[in-house]
Amino acid sequence: MVHSDDSAMYIGLIGKYITKNIENILSKIGYSDGLLVESILTTFKSDGFHSAPIGIKRLSNTLFSKIFKDTDTYVNLMKKPYAVANLLDDIELFYITTFDELPMDEYDEVIYKTGIKPLRNADLIIELYLEEYSDFKEYIEARFKIIGLIIRRLRPCYYTRCKHAVLESLIHSTRIPIFKEVNRIEFEKLMMLINHYSQLVNRICPEDPYKRIMRAIIEKLNSNY
Ligand SMILES: Cc1cc2nc3c(=O)[nH]c(=O)nc-3n(C[C@H](O)[C@H](O)[C@H](O)COP(=O)(O)O)c2cc1C
Numbered sequence: 001m002v003h004s005d006d007s008a009m010y011i012g013l014i015g016k017y018i019t020k021n022i023e024n025i026l027s028k029i030g031y032s033d034g035l036l037v038e039s040i041l042t043t044f045k046s047d048g049f050h051s052a053p054i055g056i057k058r059l060s061n062t063l064f065s066k067i068f069k070d071t072d073t074y075v076n077l078m079k080k081p082y083a084v085a086n087l088l089d090d091i092e093l094f095y096i097t098t099f100d101e102l103p104m105d106e107y108d109e110v111i112y113k114t115g116i117k118p119l120r121n122a123d124l125i126i127e128l129y130l131e132e133y134s135d136f137k138e139y140i141e142a143r144f145k146i147i148g149l150i151i152r153r154l155r156p157c158y159y160t161r162c163k164h165a166v167l168e169s170l171i172h173s174t175r176i177p178i179f180k181e182v183n184r185i186e187f188e189k190l191m192m193l194i195n196h197y198s199q200l201v202n203r204i205c206p207e208d209p210y211k212r213i214m215r216a217i218i219e220k221l222n223s224n225y
Helices: 006-013 022-028 072-079 089-100 162-181 184-204 206-223
Strands: 034-045 048-059 062-069 081-087 124-135 140-153
Touching: 022 048, 022 081, 034 089, 034 206, 048 072, 048 081, 048 184, 062 072, 062 124, 081 184, 089 206, 162 184, 162 206, 184 206
Parallel strands: none
Antiparallel strands: 034 048, 034 081, 048 062, 062 140, 081 124, 124 140
16 A cells, blocks of 8 residues: 655645645645745845845744845845745755855746746745844844745655755854854854764765765865855
8 A cells, every 4th residue: 555645635736836825735745834944045136146045934824034134145135025935955056055156057947926036956936025024233034925836846855964964064154254253162163063064974975965065165164265
């Protein structure tokens, strides 16, 4: 006998632009209420689009993000309050968007309601409007209204320590240059963690993409990117 849960019934929704029953659908496909997921968030910039890894927490039918003011994403959102959250399982894209601008061929040709092209490799696309935000000294807490979503792909989920270790290292690497200047203790703590993850990756992960990306992160940190 083949077992399946009722997420299979959402296969009929794949590729459709969904605007109704959003809370229920998000829960069914695993984006539970209260869960923070790591997205690649695309915003408008003056001559196209900009993508960066940003965490988004779901609370009912709304998404919240803490966005630091020293990011391009913040600057872009202040000019045009639309975004697309791309949910995807692609550590390489997280790596590229942490440090560089994503090449245009990583974007899809289709455009939905926001006018922002989603990423070709996104499994779930969530179109967002920045409804309001709380202003703190170094960051804003943004509240996004969900305009619509597109489920591109449902695929088996699995855990791997490799993805976790590289993703954590990437996040830490974005804060290290700042802490190096203003908080030596935090700087050393994050460097120690990256070192720990690097040893883990060397021990249990394949070269491509994990060891390669870990080496690149450490090289960037050593060269004070
Ligand atoms: C997995 C991951 C999650 C991140 N989440 C956030 C976040 O929620 N808010 C934020 O301001 N920066 C976050 N960052 C850091 C930014 O993506 C990083 O500073 C980026 O280079 C700057 O964004 P920008 O390209 O818009 O300037 C995250 C980085 C990673 C790797």
